[in-house]
Amino acid sequence: MDNVLTNGLRARYDSATVELDPPFALVDLEAFRSNAQELLRRANGRPIRVASKSVRCRELLGQVLALPGFAGVMAYSLAEALWLFETELTDDLLVGYPTADRGALRALAKDDAARAAVTIMVDDVAQLDFVTDALGTGHPEIRVCIELDASWRPLSRFRQDWLHVGVRRSPVHTPSEAAALAREVLRRPGFSLVGVMAYEAQIAGLGDAPQGRPVRAAAVRMMQRRSFAELAERRAAAVAAIRALAPLEFVNGGGTGSLERTSTEEAVTELAAGSGLLAPTLFDSYQAFRLRPAALFALPVVRRPADGVATVFGGGYLASGPVGSDRLPTPYLPQGLRLTGTEAAGEVQTPLLGAVANELAVGDRVWFRHAKAGELAERFAQFHLLDSGGLTTVPTYRGEQRCFG
Known part of the structure; x- marks a missing residue:
């Protein structure tokens, strides 16, 4: 600089x-708003759900949600989502990770308005069992989003666990696995399937222009091109398979580092981002964009x-x-x-x-x-x-x- x-x-x-x-900590609001506009530019008209874990300040969350183009919050825990709803920050909250918080589940079940606003994440029938164990059979309807694994497994046709590029999140990798879980959600009373999510960490969270490391940069870019092409096809097939079983309100994808790519997928209806608003150093090493600290x-x-x-x-x-x-x-x-x-x-x-x-x-x-x-x-x-x-x-x-x- x-x-x-x-x-x-x-x-x-x-x-x-x-x-x-x-x-003490300082947030430069001029840079914050500039970064927000850069995220919107790269989103190409797709709404951006704000990832609250990357902000953790209600005032800043409120300021970005007031900007046209941002809609809803991706919370990182159910307890947090309930608090943000109670404080009237938003009535559109997706919990980005599965929950094992019995107390928060009981609070959700008791509040009709909160249940209409909050969607929990699942990627396993065991999580559905956990909710039912916590709330009892005959519990009120809980909104559910299925998480699809977005990692790249280039050798999966030989053996699924030989090479895994990405983070260890959902076990639901294939369209058939996604459809099977969707059928199970739909089969069980007390659950409403409303969304699908897939977070491509190997693209959205991995810089493709590490300073002074040209060989690594070339390898990362190659990996990301191939991973994105594979994921776009697989995500579209998984969404189509689930939509054949139930209507979906949203399909969430992407992150700060992949907005311009993920926004090109027809299957994706909304994006997610948060870190790009504050621009920490891990987001300095991307070719496609520059943010202001x-x-x-x-x-x-x-x-x-x-x-x-x-x-x-x-x-x-x-x-x-x-x-x-x-x-x-x-x-x-x-x-x-x-x-x-x-x-x-x-x-x-x-x-x-x-x-x-x-x-x-x-x-x-x-x-x-x-x-x-x-x-x-x-x-x-x-x-x-x-x-x-x-x-x-x-x-x-x-x-x-x-x-x-």
Whole structure:
């Protein structure tokens, strides 16, 4: 990024938050809205369901849902979905993962309005059994979405488990398996089949332009082309097989990294995205789009232990996923700072290296970016929102005493 631009950003952020004592988290609403428009552009007219796990702040969720083109929320737990409905954020909630929360299921069953608004996810008859065990036979009708496995299995004609590219989610891979589960849902009283979902993590969540790794980039692009072609055909067949049994309200697919691809599939009626709104570092390595960093956190310099070293307080905000340097937070402003190889981002302190460290004094702040989007909200009770009108402060889920795992 251009030094003049980054220096301007740093000055703007420092000036706007001069009265705040770090550590704290900031969301640049100008960048947030720019990213939202970029997601819509790539969606090619398909509505985008907002993935709440990537935001975890009701105020921000409400702001994006108010934009034309965004519709509904993909929650990451049933308890969260019920809370978002109770707080009147939306009346269209898809729970993106199967639930084993008996208390939340009982709350759902008791609330007719919530049952009309919330759809749970299933990919196994055992999950249907769990719901019935929790609620008893004769339970009121529960809206259900079937998740289709979107992973790529290029050697499946020889042996299904020889090569699995993607995440381990649903066991429902083939159109015939999808139809079989749909028949079981339809056979059982107390369930209403309304949707199908498939999340292609190997495309939507894997950058195809890793910096300085041209061979890996070429391999990823080849994999994604072949995986997408296979999935588009299989997803269409699975949706057709299910639609032959029951009408569907929606077919959900995609993610921040695959919107322009998934939106070309006729079988898909809506997309999902969330991380792209805040633009964490894991979404820096894509060819098809560029996002503006919108979520930052500031840490104060508390030590100058040596020439070219500035140590900040805290910083060990690591992202989930496979252990690696790409899960570490990244010093962003001022530019030219880097983590050490021996301490990285620490629980109580993080030393930073670089010539620019000599320009920092005790009390100065360093701005960081998180590797993932929503996980930043687990570290802070508040987000400070920066707009042209100034700074406002809103609670995250944590700030509202809500933790959904």
